Amino acid sequence: MADLRTNLAGIKSPNPFWLASAPPTNSGYQIMKAFDAGWGGAVWKTLGVPVVNVSSRYGAVNYRDKRMVGFNNIELITDRPLRDNLREISEVKKRFPDHAVIASLMVETKEEWHQIVRDVENAGADGIELNFGCPHGMCERGMGSAVGQEPKVLQMIVEWVKEVAKVPVITKLTPNISDITRPARAARAGGSDAISLINTIQSIVGVDIDQFVPYPIVDGKSTNGGYCGPAVKPIALNMVKNCAQHPDVNLPISGIGGVENWRDAVEFILLGATTVQVCTAVMHFGFGIIREILPGIERYMDEKGFKTIEDFRGKALPNIKHWEDLNLKYKVTASINESKCIGCQLCYTACEDGAHQAIALSSDPANRIPSIIDENCVGCNLCSLVCPVEDCITMERRDDGKQHLTWGERTAAGNIPKTFDDPLAGGLHHWVPEPAEALVKKKPRHYKG
Amino acid sequence: MAEYKRPTSEQEFAKNFHPKKPLMSDTEAYYESSRCLYCYDAPCITACPTGIDIPTFIRQINNDNKDGAAKTIYDSNWMGHACGNVCPTEELCEGACVYTNSDVKPIEIGRLQAHATDKVIRSKKKLFITGKPTGKKVAVIGAGPAGVSCACELRMLGHAVDIYEAREKPSGLCVYGVAPYKLTNEEAVDEIAYLREQFGFHIHYSKPVTGRADFERLEQDYDAVFIGIGLGATSALGIPGEDKKGVMGALEFVEVLRNKHQATPVGGKVIVLGGGNTAIDAASESCRMGAESVTIAYRRGPEEMGAYSFEFDLAKKSGAKALYNVTPLEVLGNGSVTGVKFIRNKAAYGKIEAIPGSEFVEPCDMVLLGTGQGKQVELLEQISGLALDKKGRILDNRGRIVVNENYQTNNPKYFAAGDAVNGGVEVVNAAAEAKKAAHGMDQYLKK
Numbered sequence: 001m002a003d004l005r006t007n008l009a010g011i012k013s014p015n016p017f018w019l020a021s022a023p024p025t026n027s028g029y030q031i032m033k034a035f036d037a038g039w040g041g042a043v044w045k046t047l048g049v050p051v052v053n054v055s056s057r058y059g060a061v062n063y064r065d066k067r068m069v070g071f072n073n074i075e076l077i078t079d080r081p082l083r084d085n086l087r088e089i090s091e092v093k094k095r096f097p098d099h100a101v102i103a104s105l106m107v108e109t110k111e112e113w114h115q116i117v118r119d120v121e122n123a124g125a126d127g128i129e130l131n132f133g134c135p136h137g138m139c140e141r142g143m144g145s146a147v148g149q150e151p152k153v154l155q156m157i158v159e160w161v162k163e164v165a166k167v168p169v170i171t172k173l174t175p176n177i178s179d180i181t182r183p184a185r186a187a188r189a190g191g192s193d194a195i196s197l198i199n200t201i202q203s204i205v206g207v208d209i210d211q212f213v214p215y216p217i218v219d220g221k222s223t224n225g226g227y228c229g230p231a232v233k234p235i236a237l238n239m240v241k242n243c244a245q246h247p248d249v250n251l252p253i254s255g256i257g258g259v260e261n262w263r264d265a266v267e268f269i270l271l272g273a274t275t276v277q278v279c280t281a282v283m284h285f286g287f288g289i290i291r292e293i294l295p296g297i298e299r300y301m302d303e304k305g306f307k308t309i310e311d312f313r314g315k316a317l318p319n320i321k322h323w324e325d326l327n328l329k330y331k332v333t334a335s336i337n338e339s340k341c342i343g344c345q346l347c348y349t350a351c352e353d354g355a356h357q358a359i360a361l362s363s364d365p366a367n368r369i370p371s372i373i374d375e376n377c378v379g380c381n382l383c384s385l386v387c388p389v390e391d392c393i394t395m396e397r398r399d400d401g402k403q404h405l406t407w408g409e410r411t412a413a414g415n416i417p418k419t420f421d422d423p424l425a426g427g428l429h430h431w432v433p434e435p436a437e438a439l440v441k442k443k444p445r446h447y448k449g
Numbered sequence: 450m451a452e453y454k455r456p457t458s459e460q461e462f463a464k465n466f467h468p469k470k471p472l473m474s475d476t477e478a479y480y481e482s483s484r485c486l487y488c489y490d491a492p493c494i495t496a497c498p499t500g501i502d503i504p505t506f507i508r509q510i511n512n513d514n515k516d517g518a519a520k521t522i523y524d525s526n527w528m529g530h531a532c533g534n535v536c537p538t539e540e541l542c543e544g545a546c547v548y549t550n551s552d553v554k555p556i557e558i559g560r561l562q563a564h565a566t567d568k569v570i571r572s573k574k575k576l577f578i579t580g581k582p583t584g585k586k587v588a589v590i591g592a593g594p595a596g597v598s599c600a601c602e603l604r605m606l607g608h609a610v611d612i613y614e615a616r617e618k619p620s621g622l623c624v625y626g627v628a629p630y631k632l633t634n635e636e637a638v639d640e641i642a643y644l645r646e647q648f649g650f651h652i653h654y655s656k657p658v659t660g661r662a663d664f665e666r667l668e669q670d671y672d673a674v675f676i677g678i679g680l681g682a683t684s685a686l687g688i689p690g691e692d693k694k695g696v697m698g699a700l701e702f703v704e705v706l707r708n709k710h711q712a713t714p715v716g717g718k719v720i721v722l723g724g725g726n727t728a729i730d731a732a733s734e735s736c737r738m739g740a741e742s743v744t745i746a747y748r749r750g751p752e753e754m755g756a757y758s759f760e761f762d763l764a765k766k767s768g769a770k771a772l773y774n775v776t777p778l779e780v781l782g783n784g785s786v787t788g789v790k791f792i793r794n795k796a797a798y799g800k801i802e803a804i805p806g807s808e809f810v811e812p813c814d815m816v817l818l819g820t821g822q823g824k825q826v827e828l829l830e831q832i833s834g835l836a837l838d839k840k841g842r843i844l845d846n847r848g849r850i851v852v853n854e855n856y857q858t859n860n861p862k863y864f865a866a867g868d869a870v871n872g873g874v875e876v877v878n879a880a881a882e883a884k885k886a887a888h889g890m891d892q893y894l895k896k
Contacts (some may be wrong), residue, residue: 014467028586033470064483064511065479065483066483340551341487341550342547342551343547343550344486344488344547345488345490346488346489347489348489349489361490368492368547388486389551433560
């Protein structure tokens, strides 16, 4: 039976699922409710000098009928007095001693940092998360992502905190930077015990095309927000991987960004995260999603024979290489399972207009099942991605598996294209229709070179 | 049986005749349109007799461009709203939806179409600009789907159009012959009013064209004439007793029903003779009117019924029973009908043969004849040059007009489309043919 208990730099929790510092952790009420539902930890909505917020605060990206695939906010840190939050932290810890309560903090001066670190420790917080990520509102005041984008400042503040902190310190990183490992390395240099990432990405989620104002609209005006939700997961995964792979970072990671189900969590863990933090999915569906997450990851671990999170943490990292180290001899082409094909021909039009003209239609209009032109197929996957039927188009291996040659090796051997019309050009073998064929009104049903 | 209580009020009638495909809310249309895969060379387009670019209009609905969706629909089919409601979509676009190949519910194309067109009809938004005036005038006989479609297309091409309609309302069988749970009179009439507003053709109501003199006057006053007269009354069966009280044509029954609603007299025991769509509709409707028993009597087996299987299923679900392989011999009764005498049949080499001595009487107090509509031969014979075909026949032996690919008759001034030509199919066929006929007329008028 899977053991989900985790230990992130000394912060222990019954499972790796934490609530991220955000509106769902605004109060002790919400956090108790979440722990009662099964969440393992919570990072308190960022504490500091309380703010005043605007209305409205959120905007979303919908994809067709799917709501909130992307989400942004212009809300700031807590607007509640510190003493209320401290009292509630104590209350939560008293009721849930084994759950992780982490205080997210954001203040300005060294004295304030020292003071608030002591306050939250006295209240019973198991750890501290430094909010160096908020990309709106606070950064203009020299806090949040303004710190996260300046590794030297970041390191200095981590050092201030570490001067007094007795509990583990997590530095939360902003993705609004070109190389995420720079602030990560600065956090390590400052003595941070762990990092968490990513915070939200600066964004405009859309524009009201009648009022000519981006969302969310505040009295006819708007401002950039911080983007999160399922849409940012790929960016978060990549940044987690970058930090996990970098030898000079070498810190435990709490992964954040678009996690909403067990599978997302497994992916973050496979890339090196010890815990994951969730916000948007809870804001969308409530704390109840933990009912799907916990049995989901347990089933996965049992099936794979993983006893603990550590058993598979970072397991995908060795398989992430630089492009130049990928095998150029590996060859897959698409294969259409005719018994599953429903005849939508999305693969045909995608390949025809968006890829390599490697799918043909039957000359019999009654037969809507397309066929792969094997010699034109470059194995790009596009058809299998657009196909609406599960496992209808699969990518089949065509090479014998015995050869291995990378770009790096070819470069070393001097065997790469060097001139504009080099005969080593990779696309030379690939048939491309004559341009004017595109204008033939009655399209040949069967494209074949 | 009596699945339905006999309606005594407009509310009860509306309940029994609840729309089979009710209008979609914005939310429902949004969710449903989200499911469309946007197939390449989409089979739904091929399956539509008018070739509506269905994936595009669905995408327009999904992207909050309902006006654009309606325009896409009307570009191909001037009866867009009527067709969205009355088309046998199960047999056409929705039957062709690729989702059906994986046992997923097909996109509800008909309802999405009705949703988009309903929006523009109600907003009265102008979507079309009529063509530059050509100075040519066309008379259209009949304001049904064929006539109105032809008129719209002719106006797009710049020709002036007058429609002569024998009745006091437009839209032909949409008002007088379609089951009330498919399309209401208001919806049918509103669409015509919307189109008339867009295109500025004139409809002269209660102006039947009846004889040679009328045709000659049209020929004199107009550059071309379009015949969109549809078919005539229900044909007689030719058996004794069919003049008894309580016997009526199925189509005529639908007409009364559509206009009198719950006040329509319906018997307690109804026998419907025939296996076509009109017969089956009449059976479904009789059930909804609270008849105690409704029996469909058909000369052959169920597999040979002309009606769509989904219509027959609906009738059965509504409570109708069926008698197969029976031929009516006589309508019995003393003044009013009391029953029908049948004889049983067997199939023999594709033909049916009566089984001697198998006569039986099925009691009833109402008989609806679903025996098909007659052709308006006598009227068409009044058109000079039309009755005679120098190459063969103008009217074939079923009274149908034979036309060339431009829907031009052998009297070059006359064009025809719709039920009068195709013998009675769907609204969508009339819309498709009439559009082509308008282009045929355009070519003729430009000469």
